Amino acid sequence: DSKNSIEEISTILVGLNASRVLLIGNTQMSDYDGYIEKIKKAVEKQVRLSIGAVYLSNNLADGEDMLKDLYFVYMSNNCDAIVACGSGKLIDYAKALKLMISTQVKDIKKFYASSVNAREIIYVPFIAIPSEFGSGNETNSTLVIFDKEKGLSRNITDGMLSADYCLIDDEIISNTDARRTAYGVIEIFARAVDGFTVTDTSPNT
Numbered sequence: 001d002s003k004n005s006i007e008e009i010s011t012i013l014v015g016l017n018a019s020r021v022l023l024i025g026n027t028q029m030s031d032y033d034g035y036i037e038k039i040k041k042a043v044e045k046q047v048r049l050s051i052g053a054v055y056l057s058n059n060l061a062d063g064e065d066m067l068k069d070l071y072f073v074y075m076s077n078n079c080d081a082i083v084a085c086g087s088g089k090l091i092d093y094a095k096a097l098k099l100m101i102s103t104q105v106k107d108i109k110k111f112y113a114s115s116v117n118a119r120e121i122i123y124v125p126f127i128a129i130p131s132e133f134g135s136g137n138e139t140n141s142t143l144v145i146f147d148k149e150k151g152l153s154r155n156i157t158d159g160m161l162s163a164d165y166c167l168i169d170d171e172i173i174s175n176t177d178a179r180r181t182a183y184g185v186i187e188i189f190a191r192a193v194d195g196f197t198v199t200d201t202s203p204n205t
Contacts, residue, residue: 006039006042006167010046020078022055023048023084032166057093058172062148063096063146064109064146067108068106070097082127083129085130093145095116099158101122102174103118108145125164127166129166129168140161142157
């Protein structure tokens with residue numbers, strides 16, 4: 001029941017043995033009638049859960065630099081779980097953060113080489129909440145990130161990138177305007193092009 005999915009998030013997080021959550025969101029989510037605050041309250045319904053930090057970004061943010069910030073925020077606030085609510089691009093960044101924390105590798109560029117095999121050291125609970133129509137990457141084990149040095153997109157594929165749960169909330173999806181729906185269609189096309197033009201992938205691609 002999508003109407004109740006966000007209300008169940010605290011129960012899900014407790015089941016995943018989470019206690020201190022990093023909440024990642026798009027900056028425009030703050031315009032949706034306090035939607036980020038709604039997620040915070042839903043998480044903190046359980047006494048054993050707290051929000052360690054909230055990180056808001058936008059779709060224009062540089063992926064590599066943002067991941068350095070996210071890694072610092074996650075570690076410095078003693079977080080042990082990730083909840084990401086936003087666009088497909090932002091959820092990809094959250095997936096990359098999960099991979100970095102799980103493997104204790106601070107630089108996402110380490111995973112650009114096809115010879116790298118990721119090894120999980122720490123389990124990181126991860127819940128994805130898509131905010132708009134897009135490519136469905138909130139449910140898969142692949143991410144796309146732009147390599148500034150080489151000037152091209154990189155695909156990284158690993159089982160650790162998959163979210164433990166993907167929650168669909170009709171309140172946020174139904175508020176998607178025609179422009180964002182159009183952007184979602186463009187994103188699907190762009191990711192299809194990435195799939196044909198990317199030069200490096202992980203061994204599991």
